[in-house]
C-alpha cells in the first residue's frame with residue numbers, strides 16, 4: 001500500500017448525519033415544524049430496513065407510506081459493485097430449510113428463487129494457525145480440528161445435543177423460550193463450565209460470535225449463541241446467498257410495494273392526537289420540514305432512534321429502552337485480481353482482532369480475473385462506535401490490509417480498490433438476560449404505535465427482521481380491523 005496507489009473510497013454505510021443532526025438537536029428545531037399535515041396515510045412505516053419493508057409488504061393494498069432517512073432502502077442490507085461484480089456491502093446471507101414450503105412460497109411470491117440461491121458445500125471453513133479446516137460446522141470439519149481426543153469427543157457431543165435441540169426449539173418470534181436458564185449466563189460459561197469444553201474450543205466460536213452476534217462469547221447470552229449455532233450445525237438448514245447479498249431481498253420487497261419508499265426523509269418526532277399520529281419529517285432532498293398524518297405508525301428503526309421519536313405520553317417508560325445495546329461494524333470490499341483460494345463460502349479466521357471472516361466473490365475465478373474479498377470487521381464491543389466516527393477511510397483500509405496480510409501474505413499487493421462501509425449501531429447485542437427482558441417486560445405496541453425492527457427479537461439476523469415485519473403488520477391489521 002505504501003508504494004502503490006490503491007483507490008480507497010469514502011465511507012459508505014449507514015447515514016448518521018441526518019439522524020445526528022435532527023435527533024440530537026430536535027429541541028432547537030421544534031419551532032420550525034409546520035402545524036398542518038401536508039400528507040395523510042393509513043399507516044406510516046419509519047425505516048426501510050428489512051423489517052420495515054416486510055411490514056409494508058404485508059400491508060399491501062392499504063395506504064402505506066414508508067419513510068427512510070438514508071438515500072436508498074435496505075438499512076444494513078446494502079449492495080456493492082466492483083468492476084461489474086456485485087457483492088454484499090452489509091448483510092450477506094440467510095438460512096433456509098428446503099422442507100419449509102411456506103417460506104419457499106413467500107420468497108417465490110417476491111420473485112425470488114431460493115433454491116437457486118442455496119450455497120454449495122462446504123459452506124464454512126475455519127482458518128486456524130495457518131491451516132484451513134473446511135466444513136468447520138459439520139462433522140468432518142470438527143474431526144480435523146487440532147484438539148486432544150477428549151476435548152474433541154466433548155465437542156462432538158455438544159454438536160449432537162445442538163442438533164437434537166433443533167427438533168424441540170421454539171420458533172423465532174415465539175413468546176416462549178426453550179431452556180430459559182440459558183439466557184441467564186454467557187456462552188463462554190455454557191461451553192466451558194457446563195459443557196466442560198476447553199477455552200480453545202470457545203476460541204473457535206469467537207470470530208463467529210463477534211461477526212453474527214456483535215460481541216464475543218463472554219458478552220452474549222448462551223441462549224442466543226446456541227440459537228445461532230443450532231442453525232450452523234443443523235443438517236437440514238442451508239445457506240441462501242444472492243450475489244449482492246440480502247440487498248436482493250430488499251430490492252424485491254421495495255419493488256413489490258404500491259408506492260416507492262420515500263428516501264432521505266428523516267422522522268424527527270411523533271405527536272399523538274385523538275385519532276391520528278403526526279410525524280415530523282425532515283426532507284433531506286428538499287431541505288424542509290413537513291408533517292405526515294397517519295392512522296398508525298410502525299417504528300421499524302433500531303431502539304437507539306425509536307426512543308428519541310416517542311412523545312412523553314406514548315405509554316412506554318423511556319427507561320425501558322436503555323436495555324438495548326448495540327455493536328458497530330465495518331465491511332471492507334477489497335477488489336483486485338485476487339488469487340486467494342479459500343475452501344468455504346464463509347471463511348472464519350481465528351486469533352484476529354481486526355476482522356472475523358470473509359467471503360470471496362465470485363467464489364472461484366480464473367487466475368488473474370477481478371474478484372472481491374468482502375471482509376467483515378465487527379468492531380470491539382463495547383466502545384467500538386466512537387472511534388469509528390473519527391477514523392478516516394485511509395486508516396481503516398490500512399488496518400484491514402495489514403490484518404489480511406498477516407494471514408494471507410501477498411494478498412494486499414493484489415488489491416486495487418477498497419470500498420468501506422460502517423454501521424454505527426449495526427447489531428443488537430443479546431447480552432445475558434436481554435431476551436428475558438424482551439419477552440417479559442417490553443410491550444411491542446402502545447395504542448397507534450407499533451415497535452418493529454430485528455432488535456425486538458434480540459437477535460441480529462434477517463430472520464428476526466422478517467418475523468418482526470410480519471408481526472407488526474398483523475398488529476396493525478388487528479388494531480385497524482383491516
Ligand SMILES: Cc1cc2nc3c(=O)[nH]c(=O)nc-3n(C[C@H](O)[C@H](O)[C@H](O)COP(=O)(O)OP(=O)(O)OC[C@H]3O[C@@H](n4cnc5c(N)ncnc54)[C@H](O)[C@@H]3O)c2cc1C
Nearest residue numbers: 047049050051069075076091092093267426454460461462
Ligand atoms: C455488516 C452486517 C452484516 C450482517 N450479515 C448478516 C447475514 O449475513 N445474515 C443475517 O441473517 N443477518 C446479518 N446481519 C443482520 C441483519 O441483516 C439485520 O439484523 C437486519 O437486516 C436488520 O434489519 P432491520 O430492519 O431490523 O434494521 P435496519 O436494517 O437497521 O433498518 C432500519 C432502517 O431505519 C432507518 N432509519 C433510522 N432512523 C430513521 C429515522 N429517524 N427516520 C427514517 N428512517 C430511519 C435506517 O436508515 C434503516 O434503513 C448483518 C448485519 C450487519 C450490520
